[in-house]
Amino acid sequence: MINEALLSDNKFWKTIEFVEALEHPILVSDLFSRISIDDEDLVYVLEFLEDFNFIIETDDSGKKVLHPPQNKTKIVYDFSVTQMYMVRKIEESFAKGQFVILDFFDLRQVHFHVHQLLFLEDDLCLIGEDSSTGRLIYYPISEIQDVKIDCVGQYTAQYSELEVNAFLNAIRAVNENKVRLVLKIASDAEDINPRYHYLGRPFLTNNWNGEKIWAATVEESDYLYQWLLSINERVEIMDPSSVKRGLLEYCKKQLEEDDGSLKNIA
16 A cells, blocks of 8 residues: 555655656656655555556566556546545545645635535535635535645634535525435445435335335436446336436446547557
8 A cells, every 4th residue: 555655745646647647658767757756665656556547567678668548547436546635635634623725726725624525516525614704615626726634723613514414405405406316225235325425315224125225315417327337236226217317328428438439549
């Protein structure tokens, strides 16, 4: 596992951003001359990149070459590597009750108390309190350039969990994508709640066969379809039919995109 010191190094993440944009192979020695890391960390970094389908080969001269993936598969929910690192830092700060500083691409900076990390209106968003105004607000992760842990600032949360949920329900009230999803899930299925999804009025019971009957008000989106596909062998969509149709269309779109990628490769 890659060490925390390296994950905290801004030069490392700038290099990862560079790697994500690669369209042609590059010598590993050329790539990692951009940052100062020892041989042990180099091994970790190469393993890190291989997790994202980058291929590392040795050429005829014995030099290692990094090849970008043909299909740039990004980590869970189609986030970039750098976004996933920010998500990780946010989750750690939330678990420890820490305060964060958000640096935005438009050069704003916000001191923020995180309440939740959820999909809203097709974006993964930070829901929490702006310490300068005390307002409950949300920001899409895609607008945030960097996240820092604020070890100095002190802030007492002004909103309870019930108030945060009421805020989320108010947003949902104007969102036309919400549906009441009902699923039948295999009895041995575990961890059946989708990550980063706000589940309105969740319900869970078992039928006579021991299968789980799961229901919640959710936001219909590509991210919901990704989750359903991840458990497709263990789940049956009972209602509504619009989700079944949406899932089918999503699968068709993915197949068309994959077919287009294969044609480009050929």
